[in-house]
Amino acid sequence: MLERRAAFAAAAGLATASLIRPAAAATDSGPLARATRPEDAGLSRDRLGRVTAWLQSEVDAGRIPGAVVAIGRGGKLALHEPVGFRDREARAPMPADAIFRIASMTKPFASLALMMLAEEGKVMLWHPVSRYLPEFKGQKVGLEGAPVEREATLQDLLRHTAGLTYGALPGPGPAPHPVQSAYVAAKVADRSLTSAEFTARLAAQPLMFQPGTTWEYSHATDVVGRIVEVVAGQDLDAFIRARISAPLGLADTGFWAPPEAANRVARAQVDPVTNARQAIPDALEKPRMFSGGGGMVSTAMDYARFCQMLLNGGRLGEAQLASRSTIQLMSANHLPEGTQYGPGLLVRFGGLAPAPVTGYGFGLGFAVRTAQGRSPVPGNVGDYFWGGAYGTYFWIDPKEELYAVLMLQGPSDRIQYRYAMRQLVYQALT
Template identity: 55%
Template sequence: MLHRRAALTLAGGTALAAALPPPARAAHLARAEPAEVGLLPDRLARIPAWLSAEVQANRIPGAVVAIGRKGRLAYLESIGFRDREANAAMTPDAVFRLASMTKPIVSLGLMMLAEEGRVQLEYPISRYLPEFAEQRVGPNGEKPQRPTTVQDLLRHTSGLTYGLGDDPVARAYADAKLREKGITGPEFIRRLAGLPLASHPGSTWAYSYSTDVVGRIVEVVSGEDLNAYVTRRITGPLGMADTAFFLGERARGRVAEAMADSQTGRKPAMPDPAVRASFFSGGGGMSGTALDYARFCQMLLDMGHTEETRLATRHTVALMRANHLPPGIGYSADTPGRFGALAPTPAMGQGFGLGFCVRTEAGRNPLPGSVGDHYWGGAYGTFFWVDPAEEMYVVFMMQAPEQRLQTRYVLRQLVYQSLA
């Protein structure tokens, strides 16, 4: 089966309710028919038609799409296969590896500590992690013009990188074996802190391990491991019962899998959502469902609260979704090619906030959207955006790394053309 439609009605919603396990069903997520919130059903139908064609062409295994508008979940589609090789159909409660869609959740976790006065964004990160007190820039060990701050971590201007490429800094990252199996959080931080920065803090936007450092700061300041903290402060209060750094038996039989390569027969290397990792990666270690992430997006739309709980104040959420990149900021050489029209550059009319990209101008970006919309995605194919001007969020879940940019472009077009 390539296409499964989940019925959403205020009166019943029985098809959706029957598909979900009890913990997720119990959490509040108001629902509406698409037309009730200004989504045109005939135009929405283009989304599953497009995704079904992608499945049939063997470009993606399957996907789940959730759209909320005006405070209610109005659209939910599960298309294709949760596991193509096992011939298992995609379901609304499928578990996806979120990869970098972990970053907004962990960034919010740090901002909640900032609200309590326990973390200051302008402080050097060495105040919380002394391992970073002696950082140097480049292979020659130049002294930084200023220390890396917590704000630098949140906006990716820390001077850290992901160690890609073949320059001296990238080779130092490779030699440090930051992805070594079994590495612990403290050991990861010790190795990372000893590596040269690729640029002076605050001078260059470069996608990096910065949010992994944010996660470690959360652990040190809160006194809890990152999974326990995020569960207690964010996913638990929001009713995100199927989102965590490891899900154990809750993930069994529900994990969405990437397709095997047609040439080699191998699947991309991905972590098992059921298994506890040796350390919790704040930059990419969580797994979860589309409906859970919809709850997170609705909280962002509602400026930090739900009907049941408040996680953060409206001022904190406004600060997170403001552009924090200063005029004249540089960009790592791989930014345009890696992110395309979704890059946080002035050329694309975009910047970067505290945990995600934000649109700052109308007319520069070739993709539809609104000034103020904010978004991010994961390397395995997941993607979300929140558009306050349209009172809308969109969550897209798939596990097809090579198709992630293309699908994000098309989905943007198809969502906005469906607005009445």
């Protein structure tokens, strides 16, 4: 997706370009103008310095190789700074335009893609998944094969209440559920599968929960990506390039990077806590399946542009990807009272878990803050966020007209970096 090609061809959704920097589009000019002083964006220069100073201390202590951070407020970019090493072993410094595997920060892209099709009347959120992917018809719940009380809908996919799960998640947590073990045995996550082969194999597995009853982090957004492909008649890579990346000028955002970008790819290091290097797919490798749940690469600046578009209600400059009402719908809590949660929620997500106990819910692609004072980190009701398993993280706070993006690769405890970013960014507000 990210190889060099002739030109963006957005007409009819058939783009052919990728990781080519459009003139002026991927710079700090235009709709994402850099503030002359951080104070012009309502942020203290001295206090913003604490963000990069803390990250540098983590680099110096050997806990992370490096990072890139981007922070904006009021439509102005207040901070865009690299820290440390792109590749510690090679002693290669981190460039500001370093390319990172963003893992689950792909989910907002795939979710927006589906919502764009909904705006065109091509999908309806209340329709069952099987209307678009017939292999999901007649699913059963649990290894005992109980019938579903109702079919999972597209809304269920977007908010992770479709009864699906992941076979195995990295990090601490409870022993695998029998359905998760069945996923592993069936090799649902085999990287050799195409999108069509993946959904066929996934649909053949039992559901972990009755649809609509339980929030369980899952392959649901991968299914969202496959629905986009079927409805749009093109692969997810091509759709996102044509309909999202090209209009926003996201020159370095897609499902892989071209060979000429090799000296910009951020690498994980051997983690001093685990004494191992996190296994991260090569950013230069074209995947067989374009995973809507976790397959993309990006830069801090590209993701900042994406955040500013969401903060603007679907628009960045002359490009309007979605309506304000659609972004409002996506960033609202869609989990009804009485929603249950799968095992290990707080162990995996900590104080940012999308549950009432932490003051968060979940919208259509990201977690949403619903109450003040329950999470251990600052924020406002209505802010929304998500992160990636390889260390990336972003959030958007409409009340403060604020977004923040953190890009790093491979820390053993990614949650602490999410906590720290929140604390350090909000203390810099003037």
